[in-house]
Amino acid sequence: MTQRIAPHAESIATHSRGTQEPSTMSQFNNVARSIIITLGLALTACGGTAGSDTILSTAHPELTPVGESVSYAPVSIHTVIRKTKVSAGEDLHVECLYLDAEGIRVDGPAPIVETVPEASYTMLADVAVVRPTTAGTQIVRCQTPDGELVDLEGVSVIVDAGLPHSWFIEDLGEDCYHEGIHLPIDVTVVDTWGNTVPNAQVTLDVYPSEGVTGDLYQGLRFNDEGVYDVSIMIEGDLAPGATIEAHVRAVHVDETGP
Secondary structure (H helix, E strand, O other): OHHHHHHHHHHHHHHHHHHHOOOHHHHHHHHHHHHHHHHHHHHHHOOOOOOOOOEEOOOOOOOOOOOOOOOOOOOEEEEEEOOOEEEOOOOEEEEEEEEOOOOOEEOOOOOEEEEEOOOEEEEEOOEEEEEOOOOEEEEEEEEOOOOOOEOOOOEEEEEEOOOOOEEEEEOOOOOEEEOOOEEOOEEEEEOOOOOEOOOOOEEEEEEOOOOEEEEOOOEEEEOOOEEEEEEEEEOOOOOOOOOOOOEEEEEEEEOOOO
């Protein structure tokens, strides 16, 4: 009789062990689920949630993981920036974001960044530091090295001209002029990269001021004879290392002219 009971007892013991000790696959699933939940919390704590200063590409993916990734394979790439406007030569930080089929943030191959017009950039960890130098609109988009995943729309950044670096002045071509002549003045201020600096603080001074009308934009008209010192200066901050000297000329005005 003991021999008949033993198999039954062994069966019960085996069944109990199965209840108390999950299978290897079940343990793996539980561990994976814990890792995903922990990753989601970490992303949120480290700025994973899109804030008001975060600009995403057209797809507007959510940065907070939702659900559990099944494959962990990226199916799309998106461009993320923190600024919509920079000055020429200013660093623009660009992050390339991978999402899987469930819209969850996942890892992917080291991306490359395309810029239009072309701008240099360097990779620092997972962030590309782009330095645009052409004033206007800069398009930035992420893609994989093999071109399989491309953020076709990318993001647009407004690039303003930098600080004044130098200028070009087209003014008086002669030293002596006929009384009553109108003389146009054209001043173009550019930054380090040759972009025209709009609204530069350029001033015009004429001494003596009697007998002279006009300004920097309309040009000058000398109505009386005499010798006039014309000075064109730039005020405000300049680009690092730049020196712009005042432009000074002596203008002779005579009733009979040259």
